[in-house]
Amino acid sequence: MNIIVLVKSVIDVELNIRVKDGEVVKDGLNYILSKWDENALEAALQLKEAGDGEVTAVTVGPDRAGEALRKALAMGADKGVHVNDPAAAGSDAFGIAKILAKVIQRNAFDLVIAGRQSQDTDLGATGPVLAELLGVPLAVNVIEIDPKPAGGKLNIKRKGDVGVELIEIALPALLTANDSLNEPRLASLRGIMAARKKPMDILTLSDLGIDPETVGAAGSGIEIVEFQPPPQRAAGQKFEGEPEEIARQVVELLANEAKIFA
Amino acid sequence: MQCPNAVPECLIDRNRKPMSKILIVADVKGGEVRKSSLELLGKAAADGLTAEAVLIGAGVEGQADVLAGHGAAKVYVADDASLENFAVDRYTAAAADAVGQSAPDMVWLSASETGKALGPALAARMEAAFVSDCIAVDLSDGEVVVLRPAMATKVIQKVRIKKDGLKVITVRSGAFDAADAGPKPADVTALSIPEGDGRIVVKEVVQEQTGRVDLGDAGTIVSVGRGVKGPEGVEFVRPLADLLEAGYGASRAVVDSGWMPFDLQVGQTGRVVSPDVYFAIGISGAIQHLAGMSGSKLIVAVNKDPDAPIFSVADYGIVGDLFKVVPVLIEEIKKHKT
Numbered sequence: 001m002n003i004i005v006l007v008k009s010v011i012d013v014e015l016n017i018r019v020k021d022g023e024v025v026k027d028g029l030n031y032i033l034s035k036w037d038e039n040a041l042e043a044a045l046q047l048k049e050a051g052d053g054e055v056t057a058v059t060v061g062p063d064r065a066g067e068a069l070r071k072a073l074a075m076g077a078d079k080g081v082h083v084n085d086p087a088a089a090g091s092d093a094f095g096i097a098k099i100l101a102k103v104i105q106r107n108a109f110d111l112v113i114a115g116r117q118s119q120d121t122d123l124g125a126t127g128p129v130l131a132e133l134l135g136v137p138l139a140v141n142v143i144e145i146d147p148k149p150a151g152g153k154l155n156i157k158r159k160g161d162v163g164v165e166l167i168e169i170a171l172p173a174l175l176t177a178n179d180s181l182n183e184p185r186l187a188s189l190r191g192i193m194a195a196r197k198k199p200m201d202i203l204t205l206s207d208l209g210i211d212p213e214t215v216g217a218a219g220s221g222i223e224i225v226e227f228q229p230p231p232q233r234a235a236g237q238k239f240e241g242e243p244e245e246i247a248r249q250v251v252e253l254l255a256n257e258a259k260i261f262a
Numbered sequence: 263m264q265c266p267n268a269v270p271e272c273l274i275d276r277n278r279k280p281m282s283k284i285l286i287v288a289d290v291k292g293g294e295v296r297k298s299s300l301e302l303l304g305k306a307a308a309d310g311l312t313a314e315a316v317l318i319g320a321g322v323e324g325q326a327d328v329l330a331g332h333g334a335a336k337v338y339v340a341d342d343a344s345l346e347n348f349a350v351d352r353y354t355a356a357a358a359d360a361v362g363q364s365a366p367d368m369v370w371l372s373a374s375e376t377g378k379a380l381g382p383a384l385a386a387r388m389e390a391a392f393v394s395d396c397i398a399v400d401l402s403d404g405e406v407v408v409l410r411p412a413m414a415t416k417v418i419q420k421v422r423i424k425k426d427g428l429k430v431i432t433v434r435s436g437a438f439d440a441a442d443a444g445p446k447p448a449d450v451t452a453l454s455i456p457e458g459d460g461r462i463v464v465k466e467v468v469q470e471q472t473g474r475v476d477l478g479d480a481g482t483i484v485s486v487g488r489g490v491k492g493p494e495g496v497e498f499v500r501p502l503a504d505l506l507e508a509g510y511g512a513s514r515a516v517v518d519s520g521w522m523p524f525d526l527q528v529g530q531t532g533r534v535v536s537p538d539v540y541f542a543i544g545i546s547g548a549i550q551h552l553a554g555m556s557g558s559k560l561i562v563a564v565n566k567d568p569d570a571p572i573f574s575v576a577d578y579g580i581v582g583d584l585f586k587v588v589p590v591l592i593e594e595i596k597k598h599k600t
């Protein structure tokens with residue numbers, strides 16, 4: 001199986017994030033491989049290990065995206081493709097998907113796995129848009145993949161609104177990964193050493209024959225006008241001491257202040 | 263926009279067509295239109311927009327009247343046994359058919375799991391601009407400007423849709439108010455039933471044993487975390503939820519351990535909820551959990567670790583062993599309830 005995993009370098013949202021003058025303060029930000037992309041990669045590696053094939057990690061982004069790609073290689077991807085072109089900056093999901101489609105269509109592929117959403121935007125659009133551009137069937141929010149495809153089809157489970165859906169999807173297909181899909185492996189020291197020697201293709205938009213006007217900020221359908229801090233919650237009260245006593249106090253407050261039993 | 267000279271005056275497009283027509287893709291669960299869809303109709307009515315709706319499923323046609331009662335001027339219905347389960351290919355085809363007939367300025371969907379799959383797929387099919395997870399939508403000036411949380415709700419993005427033509431957005435439940443309206447006879451247009459091409463076959467949907475109260479509609483939610491230690495702990499806290507007639511939810515740690523079903527996971531990749539009161543019992547307060555519940559009006563936390571991050575969002579934080587605290591909470595609440 002030829003498996004493509006989409007990986008993105010994102011701001012580490014576990015760290016403190018500050019907003020000033022409508023912008024995210026760049027100082028002190030750390031960039032990592034988006035968590036759901038780790039799930040996507042782990043799924044690809046498990047599929048490869050259960051059968052055969054090759055895992056290619058693809059990213060679109062500036063120099064630092066190369067680090068996310070190196071991490072994917074260290075975890076076990078066989079090769080990397082890095083589309084590094086300033087004209088791609090500011091792309092919306094359609095721009096990114098357009099670029100990714102060009103990269104992916106250079107070779108035959110069986111499966112593309114993306115993250116359910118990227119951690120910096122929480123958008124969740126790139127996978128579905130890319131599936132449309134590639135003309136392949138789509139399953140979003142996948143929580144289980146049967147690692148043995150049969151008759152060109154893959155059995156998967158996705159979480160929907162009503163329950164867990166058992167789906168048979170014909171390859172080539174595109175899946176997006178939920179975090180419950182698996183527990184991503186850590187990159188071993190050997191993996192990190194090996195990653196240095198793995199092939200990494202670095203491409204520009206012109207290598208892919210993409211008109212820069214159709215992607216990047218110029219081609220984007222949306223524009224972030226500003227960032228705002230999230231609404232602040234009023235400072236709360238903390239109760240410590242005898243469980244009997246503090247639980248009673250809180251119920252009093254719920255009844256009299258918050259009036260939740262009224 | 264025609265702009266012969268680059269005068270600032272010209273940047274204001276006086277001929278810009280105001281947003282006028284919205285097509286709302288209704289979410290149906292258990293045979294009924296979900297409240298979140300009625301909230302979208304409520305917003306359209308409040309903004310004086312023409313709203314039409316799409317209804318897709320099996321045995322759903324009767325729900326068209328509910329949508330009409332909430333202001334849908336027309337309801338496009340694809341009602342067929344083959345549409346009983348959500349399948350992104352068929353649902354996208356049906357929704358695209360409705361968009362073709364309705365020719366709206368925008369399509370609104372709920373940011374449910376269905377909307378999260380269908381929204382971007384439909385936008386891609388229609389080559390429309392797309393934004394997800396909106397919590398505010400401003401259509402004044404003929405422009406679409408939305409607010410949406412990002413980075414696990416650590417920031418709010420203000421986003422302007424600059425692409426001309428159709429715009430597709432998903433909206434979080436609770437962002438708008440639904441009207442209190444009864445059903446009325448709908449103006450129904452039947453959509454042709456899309457044929458799947460066989461590449462996606464939904465073989466089965468395992469419906470989970472959800473709680474008595476749906477988390478999406480619950481005024482109060484009690485959620486438990488790894489601190490309950492096991493299935494017995496889940497049952498130990500349940501009477502608190504029952505007493506409050508609350509929805510009963512869980513952190514991912516509890517769901518991953520198999521102590522509670524997936525459907526009840528609260529958080530970024532579970533349900534995003536904003537009840538009046540949220541009890542977090544034995545939950546540490548990881549950002550991915552907070553992203554799913556920090557919009558609750560009042561938060562009560564019980565955790566034995568005084569430094570647990572959940573206390574940073576809790577209005578009332580009880581530092582203590584939940585196995586000691588919860589029984590007292592139950593006893594004391596009973597006193598107030600009678």
Ligand SMILES: Cc1cc2nc3c(=O)[nH]c(=O)nc-3n(C[C@H](O)[C@H](O)[C@H](O)COP(=O)(O)OP(=O)(O)OC[C@H]3O[C@@H](n4cnc5c(N)ncnc54)[C@H](O)[C@@H]3O)c2cc1C
Binds near residue numbers: 582
């Ligand atoms: C990409 C991604 C997506 C995720 N999505 C979600 C999501 O949607 N929802 C979600 O919930 N998580 C999500 N997570 C997981 C999240 O990061 C946390 O791991 C999870 O929320 C932890 O669950 P918990 O608080 O129950 O467990 P823990 O973090 O283990 O916390 C247990 C808490 O219980 C307290 N405790 C223990 N014993 C007692 C006692 N006797 N009395 C009182 N308190 C006690 C402890 O002090 C501790 O604070 C996601 C993670 C990732 C990486």
Ligand SMILES: Nc1ncnc2c1ncn2[C@@H]1O[C@H](COP(=O)(O)O)[C@@H](O)[C@H]1O
Binds near residue numbers: 040058060093126
């Ligand atoms: N710049 C990018 N390069 C590679 N993959 C991306 C990029 N942006 C998004 N993706 C993929 O699409 C998923 C969803 O992203 P988004 O639509 O931004 O939420 C991510 O988890 C990645 O798998």
